[in-house]
Amino acid sequence: xxxxxxxxxxxxxxxxxxxxxxxxxxxxxxxxxxxxxxxxxxxxxxxxxxxxxxxxxxxxxxxxxxxxxxxxxxxxxxxxxxxxxxxxxxxxxxxxxxxxxxxxxxxxxxxxxxxxxxx
Amino acid sequence: xxxxxxxxxxxxxxxxxxxxxxxxxxxxxxxxxxxxxxxxxxxxxxxxxxxxxxxxxxxxxxxxxxxxxxxxxxxxxxxxxxxxxxxxxxxxxxxxxxxxxxxxxxxxxxxxxxxxxxxxxxxxxxxxxxxxxxxxxxxxxxxxxxxxxxxxxxxxxxxxxxxxxxxxxxxxxxxxxxxxxxxxxxxxxxxxxxxxxxxxxxxxxxxxxxxxxxxxxxxxxxxxxxxxxxxxxxxxxxxxxxxxxxxxxxxxxxxxxxxxxxxxxxxxxxxxxxxxxxxxxxxxxxxxxxxxxxxxxxxxxxxxxxxxxxxxxxxxxxxxxxxxxxxxxxxxxxxxxxxxxxxxxxxxxxxxxxxxxxxxxxxxx
Numbered sequence: 017x018x019x020x021x022x023x024x025x026x027x028x029x030x031x032x033x034x035x036x037x038x039x040x041x042x043x044x045x046x047x048x049x050x051x052x053x054x055x056x057x058x059x060x061x062x063x064x065x066x067x068x069x070x071x072x073x074x075x076x077x078x079x080x081x082x083x084x085x086x087x088x089x090x091x092x093x094x095x096x097x098x099x100x101x102x103x104x105x106x107x108x109x110x111x112x113x114x115x116x117x118x119x120x121x122x123x124x125x126x127x128x129x130x131x132x133x134x135x
Numbered sequence: 136x137x138x139x140x141x142x143x144x145x146x147x148x149x150x151x152x153x154x155x156x157x158x159x160x161x162x163x164x165x166x167x168x169x170x171x172x173x174x175x176x177x178x179x180x181x182x183x184x185x186x187x188x189x190x191x192x193x194x195x196x197x198x199x200x201x202x203x204x205x206x207x208x209x210x211x212x213x214x215x216x217x218x219x220x221x222x223x224x225x226x227x228x229x230x231x232x233x234x235x236x237x238x239x240x241x242x243x244x245x246x247x248x249x250x251x252x253x254x255x256x257x258x259x260x261x262x263x264x265x266x267x268x269x270x271x272x273x274x275x276x277x278x279x280x281x282x283x284x285x286x287x288x289x290x291x292x293x294x295x296x297x298x299x300x301x302x303x304x305x306x307x308x309x310x311x312x313x314x315x316x317x318x319x320x321x322x323x324x325x326x327x328x329x330x331x332x333x334x335x336x337x338x339x340x341x342x343x344x345x346x347x348x349x350x351x352x353x354x355x356x357x358x359x360x361x362x363x364x365x366x367x368x369x370x371x372x373x374x375x376x377x378x379x380x381x382x383x384x385x386x387x388x389x390x391x392x393x394x395x396x397x398x399x400x401x402x403x404x405x406x407x408x409x410x411x412x413x414x415x416x417x418x419x420x421x422x423x424x425x426x427x428x429x430x431x432x433x434x435x436x437x438x439x440x441x442x443x444x445x446x447x448x449x450x451x452x453x454x455x456x457x458x459x460x461x462x463x464x465x466x467x468x469x470x471x472x473x474x475x476x477x478x479x480x481x482x483x484x485x486x487x488x489x490x491x492x493x494x495x496x497x498x499x500x
Contacts, residue, residue, distance in 0.1 A: 046357075047173040049451040050426050050458070068480065070428050072172040072451050073357060094426070 018121055019130035020081050025105060026124060032087050032112040033121070037069070037078065040134045042104040045071040048097045053089040054111055060086060062120060067110055069100070078110065082120045088112035143189035144278040144335040145342055152353050160253040162190035165355040172357035176453040179324055179362055180494070183284035184354035185345050191279055192255030193332060196246040196262070198269035205239060205246075208265055210381065210400040212391035218243045221304045221319050223389050225381065226261060231402030231409070232377040233384065234261065236369065238330075240306045240319060247306070247317060249279070249330070251371050278338030283328030283362075285497065286350035291318070291329050294344055298329060303498040311341055323359065325366025325496045365452045365459055367420060367491030373431060374418060374447045374461055382409035383463065385418045385491070416444060417469040420491040421460040427479050428458040429486065434478040435464055443468045443475065452493055459493045460486075 018026045023041035027034045042048070050070040060066050060080040067078035089111045093099055099108040115121070125133060140163040149156060154165030164187065167175060178184055198204065202213040211224035218241050226234035235254040240247040250258045255273065262271050282291050292299040297309045298318050306319040314337040322328040333341055345351050360370070369375045375384045380402070387395075387410060394400065395410055423429050433446040449460030460477075468475065471490045476483035 046167065047171050047451075047453075049173075050428055052427070068427075070451070072361065072453070073166075075428070075430065097426075 017127060018124035019127065019133075020124050021133065022079055022081070024078065024081055026081055026121065028121070029112070032084075032114040033082060034109045034112050035081060036109040037100065037104055038130070039104050042101050045069065045073070045076065045100075047072045048100040051093050051097045051100070053091070053094060054086045056086055056089055058086040060084065060113070080113065081124070082113055082115045083117060084113045084115040086111050087114045141190075143187055144338040145187045145189065145280075148339050148342060149187065149353075154353070154355060157356070159356055160190060160251075162252060164190060165353070167355040167357045168353050170352060172355070172361060173453045175352065175354035175358035176361050178352050179284045179326060179354055179358060180454050181285070182350040182352070183282055183286035183290045183328070183348070184324075184358065185342060185351055186281040186283065186354055186359055187278070187342075188281050188330065189278040189338070190252040192250040192252060192258065193274045193277055193279060194248040194250065194259060194262070195272045195274055196248060196266070196269050197244075197272075198266070201246045201266070201269055202241065204266040204269050206394070206400065208262070208401065209239075210390045210394045210403070210406060211239070212394050213239055215393075216241045219305055219307065221306045221321055225375075225386070225389070226258065227381070227400055227402040227406065228377060229401050230378075231380045231405030233371070233375045233379055233381060234258070234377060236371055236375065238319075238321065240317075242306065242308070242317070247332075254371065276335050277332045278335050279330060279332050280338065280342055280345070281322050281328060281330045282345055282351065283322045283324040283326045284350075285327060286348075287326070287328040288499070290345050290348040290351045291331070293348060294341070301499075303327075303500055312337065312344060314341065316341075320499065323366075323368055324362035325368070325492055325494055326362075327497050327499045361450060361453060364448050364450060364461065365454055365493045366496060367461065367493065369418070370448055379418075379463075380406055380409055380414060382406060383414045383416055383418060413466055415466060416463045417466050418447070418461060418463055419469050419471075420489040420493060421446065421449075421462050421475065421477070421486050422489045422493070423458040423460065423477060423484055423486045425484050426457060427484055429460045429477045429479055429484070433460075433462075435462055435486075436476045436478060436483065437468050438474055438476070440476075446477065455493050461491065464488065
């Protein structure tokens, strides 16, 4: 699993990279009450704002960590945004992206480095 | 503000309870505790929550005609406010805008006024300059604690039996664990409850005693904001300010009949005119139909796509279970049931004008 400075996690699967937000991010956001996900088939570029996540406190954007195509989104989350607080690293994944260039993954941190990053 | 934020007498308790401390109006205050804003909000509606509101300005007024004098600055009927009663009011300016909102209590031998934390530096000189023959003293040695929710009577009554017999907007001096406290049955959540002014050296001990009650949990500024929003209560700086008149702000109910007729307060010309003819815009409840919260600044459009106003307070209402908002719209679009659109991140989201509050107020009348 890889981690971005924007507190996203990336997990490589056979048909794409699954992306969610870290437990640390979910805790900082507080109770999540609204989520807007990209659409399957969207072509996105790295750092595009592709999701909106709102907690009881504020709205934040989620940036695409990679160039590629959105191949799956977790529709359950738009119905039950609170799942992001319950299981951010598991069931509450956001979307799956098919990367144009898998080497972009190399820019990101491994778990040990991320844990140091959030100190 | 570059000054180091100030700490209330309950600072150490907040930290011990895991409060996430933020700078609010120059004070280090808990925005939430480990339970989280949603949990604290629901706990307040279902049982009881304790809030530290010691950052607010507490002022003692003494003189022969304090009520009459206050009427020169406020459009409320304070001259006839009975001893032992509290009343919501506001200072108006010459243009009919609202300088601050406040709670005024007639304590018999003196008057007790609570003003917003951020505006104490405006309000106190304003009173000193304008209230003839009134001695004005800001008190810094008392904490202010709010206990709110359906169990508040049990939580406070366990330590202060006299509190049980009070009704909404009553105020008394009462003994709590040997400390002389001012206990007022009012609040800012839409629930029954109390605000209690406590000598600072006893505040932590008394707060701990309230929290020892199984129904009482601490709540922070986050829950305080979502509770007051669901209850349709204005936040100074968001929903009301120097430019908004009380009529625009749908606060006409807070101007008693005699004052509406007689005037004699700053901005009376505009305010009386708006009472008889109506104002061009009005503060209303706005219920988004979807799930996206509409926050402060979001544009409101009528069904034809014209701008009719803006959101002044908005967020997620944990008790409502969805987004809730308040904002100003043109009076001709302010009728409950009117369909409007909210422009959130460039997209029009459907919403409806609704009657405030979003939740039933549960005051003990």
